[in-house]
Amino acid sequence: MVPINPPHRNPPDPRLVDALGAGNSSTRLRAALTAGTQADPGLTDVLVARCAIEPDFSVRDMLTWALTRLPAELTVPRLLGQLRSDRAQARSQALHTLSKIGDGSAWPAITRSLLHDADDEVARSAWRAAVVLVPAGHRRELATDLAAQLGRGDRAVRLSLSRALVALGDVVVPVLEQARASNDPLVRAHARATERLLHDPDAGFDLAVDEADRIVALGPERVGGAAC
Incomplete structure (x- = not known):
């Protein structure tokens, strides 16, 4: 059988990538909105990485929305990787985004250490994600x-x-x-x-x-x- 190659993905628009990291929060917000509207899988890593460091709440929320517009098979593994980050915001925002995606396959990653994280924002995000993702038997x-x-x-x-x-x-x-x-x-x-x-x-x-x-x-x- 001839293997089927995955569809070629063009690299993300560098202007949009730059705008996601612009100094002005309004510019970043518009860029996140554009990213969500385009739903370009090539932006997955950029959006996940930006969530970890974005200082503005409204922009972070828009970044999460943009990630929910992408296929879960792309976003969920990358978000799970963020749960092991030393950066509290990376863990918190990844948990928040996982709760919005609602993919039950992420449940095993909602560990007791996250539920009891010393950082209140991480713990709160873990609680919200847990009640969305928990199987009935747990x-x-x-x-x-x-x-x-x-x-x-x-x-x-x-x-x-x-x-x-x-x-x-x-x-x-x-x-x-x-x-x-x-x-x-x-x-x-x-x-x-x-x-x-x-x-x-x-x-x-x-x-x-x-x-x-x-x-x-x-x-x-x-x-x-x-x-x-």
Whole structure:
């Protein structure tokens, strides 16, 4: 059998590549939009590399959109490679993009070390990717792993974790009940906030977060039984 050669890909437009790295963020944003509109597979490596260093949130979001326009068989392996980067933004943005692509083959790469990454933005991106990619048979295990981090971080981090847990559905109920028995008042408060969010996505979380912040400010020895 005569082997079939892959279709020839022309190199990406060098002017577009230069624009993606321009000093002006508006220029970079337009370039990322153009890259997504063209959906040129030849830009895959350039877009992935740019995600790792792009300082502007809006541009990063457009870069992610551009990557979702390309074939998953090209983007997913390159994004998985970024998960091993020493650069936190590379890991975070790769996870974010994987969650948008939604290719379940990426699930094994969402490791416990990423879910517990010391960088809050990486961890938050890992949580979001995990709940999108997790197979049904691993949802309870994921819920337990995520719940182990209740009480972590500031309000934005805690809300991200709560939303990830809520996205897993009823499998989180037992782990939240267990967390409410924690010796840590902040964990207990965060578990209550998550339960409220589970039952009513539009209300309840801010009140519990405010309580958790009050506990941190006063210290558990001063709050005592009021946090139970």
